[in-house]
Amino acid sequence: MKGMNTGDNAECRPAVFLDRDGTLIEDCGHIRRPADVNFFPDTMAALRLLQRNFLLFIVSNQSGVAEGALTSVEVGEVNNHVVKKLANAGVMIADVKLDLATMMARKDKVVAELTQGIAQLFRANQITSYQGHGRLT
Numbered sequence: 001m002k003g004m005n006t007g008d009n010a011e012c013r014p015a016v017f018l019d020r021d022g023t024l025i026e027d028c029g030h031i032r033r034p035a036d037v038n039f040f041p042d043t044m045a046a047l048r049l050l051q052r053n054f055l056l057f058i059v060s061n062q063s064g065v066a067e068g069a070l071t072s073v074e075v076g077e078v079n080n081h082v083v084k085k086l087a088n089a090g091v092m093i094a095d096v097k098l099d100l101a102t103m104m105a106r107k108d109k110v111v112a113e114l115t116q117g118i119a120q121l122f123r124a125n126q127i128t129s130y131q132g133h134g135r136l137t
Contacts, residue, residue: 015055030064032074034081044089055094061102
């Protein structure tokens with residue numbers, strides 16, 4: 001990563017971008033608590049070897065945020081826990097990034113599908129709906 005500051009001195013090194021769930025830790029659905037994190041047995045050793053030649057990054061789309069099953073705070077707490085556990089094992093993560101574009105696209109798709117489903121139910125049950133804006137005072 002050209003110009004990436006990896007500490008006191010900036011260096012150019014190749015990088016590996018790692019997904020969190022199912023790659024570094026077991027994919028147990030939407031993980032909302034650090035206590036629910038389970039690393040694979042060989043994660044730490046493999047990453048220690050990788051970091052000899054590569055900067056390590058964690059990237060994730062965390063669909064649970066878009067679905068409303070997780071909050072961004074919960075994701076942040078789990079990510080911080082993962083990075084801390086890795087650091088305690090001698091593995092340095094250069095950065096953690098969430099793929100917000102993918103998360104928002106998933107949210108928009110879910111909202112559109114739910115809205116279409118509700119509209120279909122209204123039509124099937126001959127319910128009249130009115131759209132507009134209101135304000136409570």
